[in-house]
Amino acid sequence: MPLRLEIKRKFAQRSERVKSVDLHPTEPWILSSLYSGSVCIWDYQAQAMVKSFEVSELPVRSAKFVSRKQWVVAGADDMFIRVYNYNTMDKVKVFEAHTDYIRCVAVHPTLPYVLSSSDDMLIKLWDWDKGWMCTQIFEGHSHYVMQVTFNSKDTNTFSSASLDRTTKIWSLGSPDPNFTLDGHQKGVNCVDYFTGGDRPYLITGSDDSTAKVWDYQTKSCVQTLEGHTHNISAVCFHPELPIIITGSEDGTVRIWHSTTYRLENTLNYGLERVWAVGYMKGSRRMVIGYDEGTIMIKMGREVPVASMDTSGKIIWAKHNEIQTVNIKIVGAGFEVTDGERLPLAVKELGSCDLYPQSLKHNPNGRFVVVCGDGEYIIYTALAWRNRSFGSALEFVWSSEGEYAIRESTSRIKIFNKSFQEKKSIRPTFSAERIFGGILLAMCSSDFICFYDWVDCRLIRRIDVTVKNLYWADSGDLVAIASDTSVYILKYNRDVVASYLEGGKPVDEEGVEDAFELLHEVNERVRTGIWVGDCFIYNNSSWRLNYCVGGEVTTMYHLDRPMYLLGYLANQSRVYLIDKEFNVIGYTLLLSLIEYKTLVMRGDLERANEILPSIPKAQYNSVAHFLESRGMLEEALEIATDADYKFDLAVQLGKLDVAKAIAIEAQTESKWKQLGELAMSTGKLEMAEECLHQAKDLSGLLLLYSSLGDAEGIEKLASLSKGHGKNNVAFLCLFMLGKLEDCIQLLIDSNRIPEAALMARSYLPSKVSEIVAIWRNDLSKVNPKAAESLADPSEYPNLFDDWQVALTVEKSVASQRGLYPPAVDYLNHAEKSDSTLVEAFKRMQVIEDVEPVDPDEENGEPDQEALEENEMENTDEAVPVGADEHEEAVLENGNEVLAQHE
Template identity: 50%
Template sequence: MPLKLDVKRKLLARSDRVKCVDLHPTEPWMLASLYNDGTVRIWHANTYRLESTLNYGLERVWTICSLQGSNNMALGYDEGSIIIKLGREEPAMSMDNSGKIIWAKHSEIQQANLKAMADTEIKDGERLPLQVKDMGSCEIYPQTISHNPNGRFVVVCGDGEYIIYTAMALRNKSFGSAQEFVWALDSSEYAVRENGSTVKIFKNFKERKAFKPEFGAEGIFGGFMLGVRSVSGLAFYDWESLELVRRIDIQPKHVYWSENGELVSIATEDSFYILKYDQDAVTKAHEAKEGVTEDGIEEAFDVLGEVQESVKTGLWVGDCFIYTNSVNRLNYYVGGEIVTIAHLDRTMYVLGYISKESRLFLGDKELNVVSYSLLLSVLEYQTAVMRRDFETADKVLPTIPKEQRTRVAHFLEKQGFKAQALAVSTDPEHRFELCLQLGDTKTAHQLAVEAQSEQKWKQLAELALAHGDFALAQECLHNAMDFAGLLLLATSASNADMISKLATSAEAVGKNNVAFLAKFLLGDAEKAFEVLLATKRYPEAAFFAKCYVPSQTSRAVKLWKEELAKVSEKSAQALADPEDYENLFPGLQESIKTEEFLKQQHLAGRKPATEFPNIVPHQDRNPVEEMKTAEMAGTFVYTVHAAGEACPAQPTMCPGKLPQGSTSAKEDEEDQSGQNEEYVDLDQLEQELEQDIENLALDENVDYKLQEDLLSDD
């Protein structure tokens, strides 16, 4: 039996051939492709009105396909394929201040009441098990739903029309044609945009005034002032007089006003701006008839901040702007600081905030509702601080839980109230940083004692030095085991006893550089020399001994040669030992005697600091001449040391001759060959030694670099 179909509606287009048709499974869209002209027509499935005609110039359209649960549609052409998005991603949902949520599921209006969940345990981010109530169907297909500020009425807008219902029973209160609908801060006032040039203002459901903005009207925004978007930017108008308050060169997507009308957030494609409205400046400008230009009053707004984030939806709670961004984060902005509340797993839209429960509610396009805890006491405290109402802030502070105090302290710090932040914060790390910034050494010392952190002791030592508290600085450097810092402190204070103790302590823990320098600063060259030997820094020890402890030069050279022989025997032989080549070390005996002379002066004790002006600077002294003068005066007698204590004293050398009874290695060889001479020319000997060194065949691959551990601390 043939199937008989009734024609309900005939959709006409300028073509006699339709290639394919597709009806979206969930949205009221019907698409048809026309074979001849390569266009795609979109009709509204309920009103049968032609909504749009698409032509991408890719020749003929062969297929159209929709994706369930999404607004995406795929179009297949001869020359390629395209994916388009129809309608709005944001669901038609709205919540009033009491927790009643109204949404549209297709053309059906449904309601849920959060008060019914008073006894239910709510966890952050979990879907709420709401009891949904059907309120009836709407005569138009809802694209947006919004409550007025007091929650008594709700408006449904779509298909170029709007209908105002009572929120409780969904009774029709008013209707009309509109492309957009916005509420004023006054619950009885609203505006509609009929087309691209006309905006109408209504009060108590009666038209009060209609006007045509100078540059047209591509979009309107409600709130404390009426916002109109046009090709020239965003213009704010006074609701009562419709006078231009300020025109801003910006193309916004959303405009959000705070409850008191002092703050406004203007969101664009990739950023949002926080502005402060100056009512007094606007009033004075109107009264004085000054400062009013074709773009309005320049001083009407002050820019408080700019954030490079794309806002999806948002609302104000006090002076805190809560919003969701393009990367699915739930944040709030207050006083220049951005605080992340949660990371969302999908795109969510802010519905509202219930202060009694201190919870923020969000919905998704599947009409699921979730919530997150956001303490009202924290928001109230931050709002009071922003308004410089510290009396109110002090009253609110005790109601803030301890786990939230550190977050509040970071906010206070960013606002410049570091002392208050220190009093509020419960995080030891944060408190210590604040103490350093405030110069509070007492509190910082208590925190450092509790933490026993080397880094904290060093930071506190720097602070103590900056404040001239040397006793505290010494304690901190000692606890931090900062021997270099202690040495700096001790030398700056000329504290010889402290330097002596530091030398012993540093040597015990292997801080050899500090130990060497401390002993050297004390004038104890022999002990400083022993530190070099103990760390096997034989080259440094040899050169140090040559300058400061000449009696130990031969000992250091012997050790150096032994160590170097392990790497290269020939290189070790190139080193001249003063015992073997005394002629290469002229004045060595005088240096040894001078060493003994200076040592006796050192043992005589240190002079008081008051004698400093009378002391001859080192660069002006000649120790050898001083020794000779003292020796001639009989105040100094050179004593020959025992063999184990120092190098034995040698007889004074005659110029140009080696000492009697002492021969060099080369002369020993000559004695063995029967060529012994009583007199050796000094210049000739030096030339022979240089020639011997030049004739040494040193391997190029020999590693002459001394052991690295000799050049650094253990």
Template identity: 50%
Template sequence: MLLDVNRRFFQRTDRVKGVDFHPTEPWLLTGLYNGSVNIYNHETGALVRTFEVAEVPVRCVRFIPRKNWFVAGCDDFHVRVFNYNTHEKVIAFEAHPDYIRCLTVHPTASIVLTGSDDMTIRAWDWEKGWKCIQVYEGHTHYIMNIAINPKDTNTFASACLDHNVKMWSLGSSTANFTMEAHPSGVNYVEFYPGPDKPYLVTCGDDNTVKVWDYLSKSCVQTMQSHTNNVSFAVFHPNLPIIISGSEDGTVKIWNSGTYRLENTLSYALERAWCVSLRKDANEVAVGFDEGVVIIKLGRDEPTFSMDPSGKLVYTRNQEVLSANLQTLQDDVTAEGTRIPVSVKELGSTEVFPTALIHSPNGRFVTVVGDGEYIIYTALAWRNKAFGNGNSFAWAGDSNTYAVLEGKTKVRVYKSFRERGGAGMKGAGTWAIEGLHGGTLLGARGNGFVLFWDWETGEIVRRIEVDAQNVFWSGTGQLVAISTKDSFYVLRFDRDAYTSKLEEGADIGDEGVEEAFDVVAEVPESVKTAKWIGDCFIYTNSNNRLNYFVGTESYTITQFDTPLYLMGYIPAHNRVYLGDKDVNVYAYTLALSLVEYQTAVLRGDMEAAEEILPTIPKDQRNKVARFLEGRDLKELALQVATDPDQKFDLAIQLDDLDTALGIARSVPESEAESKWKALGDRALAVWRFDLARECFEKAGDLSALMLLLLSIGDRDGLSKLAHAAEEKGANNLAFATLFQLGNTKACVDLLIKTERIPEAAMFARTYSPSQVPRTVDAWRDDLVAKNRKKIAASIANPKENPELFEEGWEDALAREEAALQAAPSAAVNGEGGLDKSASSDDSEGVLVDAS
């Protein structure tokens, strides 16, 4: 089994006796022999929290995520529960009269099961104040492990040093049955997680791992390779493997179908004691004498393939399933939500698949895995051909394919028979990591991509690039080569290649340089991709679904969790994606939109105009944004249907009449920003009438005041002052009244807003006739505030005319003279400010205060 194994996390600590993954947070819980419990972020490697739980070893720990707790069993006979968010100790109680070796948390009930050296198992209910609700007796030695049956959570199994495994029901204190599992102590027991087999896996001090059918109580297989006591053995929930760890310091991986040893791992951390599986990421945590390690097994990307008609084939371990996405045409599920799909079992495959590859016509599916390939008929799932091979590639005609054997041998088959002849030129020269089908046969190696002609076997081009994948378009003209950080789109020029051959040029190992032209380099990492015509659809490392057309990339959507591209069905105008469990999701991408963009990028505007009516209306705004990005704003304005987008384009193009129509059509609550933007633009192009309407509709009184002052509109300013006062914009109202020379109104406004001292000073300077009443008002205000002495000290000009530099009567006379001399409007016709006002005494002039 070719299974990738990568170390993801490594931490040296004291002896680790218990580990557990949090189901939703990136946390690993470790219980240490020194009495501490640590929580690590296994993505960053950081120590998140540490707890001093006991002064004796902590032998077992488990998360209780429903309650934000973890529970720990210790050698002082106590169970301790902590809230891992608040560090609060929830409870501590003596659970057994001897060491607590193991515990497990029920997946649905509020129950924790504990096993001890006192030879009993006990059930504790936290909803009943951690009351012991059952004691299970029958073992005659230390209880080493407890496992709850995933098929029936009312039953559980226990492993004991008395050589036995017992099966229990939660409600009964006696065992349902007993199996003598090993000739010495049994250290671990675990259920097979799938629905199809009633199996248990056990391990013991006889250095073996055993698989049992617990219905027939018979041993299915015994696996021998460890050289010391085996501490644990578990079935992996997603992969067809069994993982075991031993006091010999190794972790071994076994094929759960053939029971063959596939891999042995050693991390030089002495004895292995405990294990935890992270089901959603194929990660395994193992605790050792000197630390803890997390290893990544396989890959998260599911194994699937979809043909152009929408027929999906995927695998779960070696089981093959299928679904027809073509039948989802009338599906009304909201975009981006999971689509219910009818799945049927197609069959099984003899190898653990690492790749599924449809032939271009969809008639065959190739399964690659375990160094072998098998070609099946897609409908009946019958074996058509098989052989040894690490990689496989179909040619464009579905009748020819290539197989990589080892690292250097490439075999080409036509009509399921190996083709004779010289083969692929130079195929044995370079170490090849993978083959890629399409117009040319691609071979990817360390630092290069090599393209061969399918028919002649000649080298077309060798390109120096450290590639991860190669994607050929269905048209055969474009190819995308993805690397770790970017991808390149190249155009294949067959005419240039054939002309070189006709000239008799010596092609050599590098091929024909003119055969490929670079179209674009895009700095994005491609995870999964498909070509639809000349449009390259792909998912990137940032969980975005993008498409590349012409020379640029555009984003369709972004998702929260990784999704993998399955394919595109033109009749649906939808891109289909799946998660790691092959749940299906869909996003809209109109093929006509892509064709339109391609025509625009080619400069073929006539073809683009013909395609435009076929684009769905809900996609027109995407077209408009695309055209705006190409600086085709006039065309974008014609295409756009979104009022906001049309308004922005109209403003940019100074098409103010169109913008005005949009602003008038939108609801008043949404129009204010549009009126302001339109008013500013109208001012810039000298359309004062439009600017005035916009500022009035927007309620932008400041801008309106400046505009009315500039055009000398006295009536408009008077109305503006009144409107500002009503809205509470007193500063603006005062400034407008002052510009009008309406000093009486200014004084009234200051008094009304309780700015009476300022009103008196203002009247003293600009309107002496208003001074007596302002002073009286000032005095009354001070008296009301119980400041009578200050009020008495304020002089009224009518009572104390000698306080003025000129007499009171002279000041009034000078004001009257000024009014009679200049009775015209306060604002002149040219927009400048005139120091005159109306002949009415209530609208006095700006009096010289000197």
């Protein structure tokens, strides 16, 4: 039976003729050397060129990555080898290597060696640690040497293919070939070693249109592969799959089974002649170089063929070899750490007659089925004895141990536990896949149908594109994974049973209430398992998540592709495997899963009984889960992290709890947040304390000014000065009417111009003093500008109403620190629109009409009369915090003069 490998084209790029290709071991890069003389690096994930080197005006026939040095080594028809750093794009080395066209370069897998072969019939070994010195020359071929390649099983040997119709095997250190393989009728273009298993094979491709597989120990030809109609230019053994790839100038790539040598597939992408193929160990990607561009394909799936039973025994397939490990038997004294590879003792279990593409334990772990090559074989898990076999494209187990096979898209067979066929089904649609579990599921391209195992009656049809399906052990829940989402459904088996027992007819849609959609998670699931009502899966971003009641929690971020094996409840660990068959475990507490499940079901009483069994370290995770369910009170009780607990207390408005946490933490951010919340809820005393602790001086200013707390504002002024918060200090002093202190603060802050302007507005008697300071300061920078400053005492004509301003300042000097009570605000609000100077000038107009008082001198009003009038207006004023300066002026002094109108 054929391998039936799924082949997908992952990258296609047209270009000049491609002479060689290579894959980078860690980056998603393809290296192509072109007949035009360029070397290009393509990113097959981004589908774009990332780097390009203009190597020569002549063809570059071979280029290889040297990833450990971040190099590209290229050999061209100009007989030079060039070395580039692909990160910096610098040219590391250029040297003439041969006297004719360079056909191939090969990099030693571990040593600092590069082999080159040429049309000059020589092979040369170069050592980059010795300045690219040629350390050895291999002579023996009588025609062009087309390719050289190292033997990965014995890196001290290599082989060469030549147009002299021979392939020679060489050893480093010996100038003569070990032996020669001669069998082709025409020149040999290519050679490659078999990397898997114990077979000492290599393959050659020739201009006689055949490829030959050789045993280099017996020096005999094992098989000749015929089918191409033109020269074979590239050959390789795939490192991961049991296949041989040959590429020819007939434009086709042929895939052969490496054991049976039958032709499995022929690929033709219409890009004319094939010149090169490239592969990488550990990957199922292949890259092909053509006359007109580069193609990359992916064959099969990279998911390791492995299965774990409920006791922790794992069986996996490496090619045809079957191996087993037991998680319970870990190396003595080894401390299991999350994310670390387990040191498991691998035991050879046997081999398989077919190439395994899937492997799965039955529910009780007694049997294992292996599928591949269109066949299946059921083995015993312990002794690996064959119990049953047959032809099948797919095989699935039922939850009771029965099984079903899909022979074709139109025939499904069901077998009992004794391996006897009991039923055959011919679905009315094309069954592309089948799934086992509580029900037998068959899916087409855009829907899935569920059937019961006993009578194969239709239970329900669901219109969804299915990628995979996972049943919970209870049989009540099922996860249907599509390309973009996973749907969690509840299976109502009692509803189905009563419906079928009632003898009601089942239409093409099945039983309407058989399934109930519970949740939809918008993530692509790669692999998944159920643990109780918890669905564990890894997504397209390789995050290990679990979903309980529609709530997704990320457990770990995986650093490489890993695939779920299973969960061991007695260890509370979930196990995964990577494609190199390393087994890794992560902790997932069963008690945590049970707790969340009970909370989702609303059974808080039983959930609280389980809570003590959960380690304290997981309490914050539990609290986050409860918060997401809207259970903030319960989350606050469980949370242990102070920051998280504080946030919950703030959300709930529990200020006392939040305050206790803030006292313990003593962080300004918490005090500030709590202070704002206290202020918004009217708890002003707490707000004041919190703002003090947070050193939020702006907040305190808002609070004190709102309360009319002059004493608090005075203290805040001193506090602000001490902390260098001059803006807050200035506002405090200004509100208190301490104008001299305001001006002094501006001077101390080196804001002398502002001090002068303020003095002009509020304390004109101080202007001359400040102008002198301003002149002195400005003269250090600009003497001319300093001289242009005018002093009002010298040039009063330049300042409007200067004498009036001085008079007004004296008239209100006695009102320092006196404030009308808040109840009188409305009486004063209407009179606050005019300035002191305007009010004074209007008063003078009135007095010009009235008889002049004999006590007036030089046209100025009697000071005592003015003060009497002002005091009458402020009978109820309360002196608070009067300034020690006699000349301080109240900012609301204009209200006093307004009484004279």
